[in-house]
Amino acid sequence: MKRKLMTLGLTAILTVVGASSVLAVPGYSTNITAYQWDNRKNSDSIQGADTYGKFSLESKGNAWAALYEMCPNITKAVASVETNATRNYDYKEVYMKSSCKYYAFVETQSSNSATAFIRNFN
Numbered sequence: 001m002k003r004k005l006m007t008l009g010l011t012a013i014l015t016v017v018g019a020s021s022v023l024a025v026p027g028y029s030t031n032i033t034a035y036q037w038d039n040r041k042n043s044d045s046i047q048g049a050d051t052y053g054k055f056s057l058e059s060k061g062n063a064w065a066a067l068y069e070m071c072p073n074i075t076k077a078v079a080s081v082e083t084n085a086t087r088n089y090d091y092k093e094v095y096m097k098s099s100c101k102y103y104a105f106v107e108t109q110s111s112n113s114a115t116a117f118i119r120n121f122n
Helices: 002-023
Strands: 029-034 040-042 051-059 063-071 074-083 089-096 101-108 114-120
Touching: 029 040, 029 101, 051 063, 051 074, 051 101, 063 089, 063 114, 074 089, 101 114
Parallel strands: none
Antiparallel strands: 029 114, 040 101, 051 089, 051 114, 063 074, 063 101
């Protein structure tokens, strides 16, 4: 009886862990920072999850960033955001297809650093 309960408990735990691993999308967020001395940067890519994601930019100076969608046979810019001395944050929500990967390009145009963030809401 004790052995059956242990087997049942172990099976339940493995089922929950296995199910959560299947639902998770690897690399659900990434960010990249550009500095005055290295002012143009590309982020790592993340996989889309057939849901909306958030693309944002933070900087205390003039900066802009573009979000690129890499699908089979085509890569294109799908959104852009910008900041300036009076607006330190900008964002857009973007539908991120599971068949595509997404990366950011960020450029700071001042002595302030600029950080772009990508996150899918899986």
